[in-house]
Amino acid sequence: MIRFRQIEAFRYLMTTGTTVGAARRMHISQPAISRLIADLEEDLGFKLFNRAKGRMEPTTAAVRFQLAVEENFLGLERLRKAAETIRNDESEGLTVACMPALSTSLLPLILKEFFKTNPGVPVKIDSVGDAEVLVRLQDLKVDVAISLAFPAIAGIEVEPILQAQVLCALPPGHRLCERELITPEDLAGENVIGWTPHSHLDHSPEDKYFPPGVIKPYFPIRTHTSHTRYAMVAHGFGVSIVEPFAFKVWEAHGIVVKPFQTKATHDYVLAYPSTGRRSALVQDFRNATMQVIRDPDLVPWQAGPF
Known part of the structure; x- marks a missing residue:
């Protein structure tokens, strides 16, 4: 042999x-x-x-x-x-992979619910980007992940959980702060903190948020992290189209957010390694997640469940 x-x-x-x-x-x-x-x-x-x-x-x-x-x-x-x-592993626990924006906003709310039924259970959080989340899942290094939706990948199971509205983040005192809704046309000539793709599979957010026929704004700075976009806005480098969850972290810096007129949404999933079985801890984490996302006071920017 x-x-x-x-x-x-x-x-x-x-x-x-x-x-x-x-x-x-x-x-x-x-x-x-x-x-x-x-x-x-x-x-x-x-x-x-x-x-x-x-x-x-x-x-x-x-x-x-x-x-x-x-x-x-x-x-x-x-x-x-x-x-x-x-x-x-020194003791049985739960390992969660999560995007930085969610690990500082949505994840703490989920863990509060999780610890109600699992007090004292050790939890390890891997706060990593989208691409690394997939690697962690495929290498069986995490039990569960919270991520933006992604195409089907071998070795990973996904469960859609929510769709969130897209927001426009504005620095304090910006001319658009009094608007109820920001449109792509409103940002003509504006400095917008742009995006770098996470992978070659990504569609350009510029094409999603600024369709043909709309005058595109200027993109003086580009980054792939939500927190960096919020930080650039807070320091007055421009406005940005952002996911909603990290707003609570940056609200104290004076940032104002308004709904942005677009058909695009941020779609989120729970993802699991395709092992065929999920532990009781993973199931409890899933239940805690569902409890949080169904509470409009905790997740006010939800466009609707899947």
Whole structure:
């Protein structure tokens, strides 16, 4: 039976070119590397290396086998890392991945509800961007995530939870602060804090918020984080089209928000690793999330549930 340790030794030997290099990478002796390779050759039924003058030259079969190893090794490595994570956990708890804007606004409200039924349960929060949220889920490093909606991705299950209105954030004293509703036409000639895409899959927010026929504003600053957009507005660099949740954090800095006329919404999901089972803690977290988002006093900017 082929063992992971044998494949690991073969992979390191192919990449370093010597048993000395492979032994250093695996923190074992050279004879141990040789034994692992010999056992692997016996299990495979063909020779991987020609041994001559103290050197091990890969055979054609080894080169072909390496291609198959590289295709499958990453899956084995993910399993090994997942096992290490589970083994190193000091106590059972909950790990949540969350965008920075939500981790400082919506998530604290959810955790207040969660701790009502799970007092003392340790919770680890990974406050990361959208792309890193997906990596955390696929690598089984988090139990659940709160994220903007994203296209279907292997290894991740999603549950749509809410749609939120798009707002226009204005600095104190701005000429549009008295308006009840801000339109794209209102921002002609304005400095708008713009967006950098999270990935190549993103559609340009400029196209969503400023459709054809509308004079686009100027974009002197672009960023991919909501909190940075709010900060730039607070310091008077311009206005911005923003998600609503971080507003409470920036309200103390004098920022004014108004509804923005657009068909676009911010769609949010709960996301889970596709393991087939969810723990009781994950289920309690989901219940707490639903409790919060259904409360109009806690989530006043909701455009409607899915």
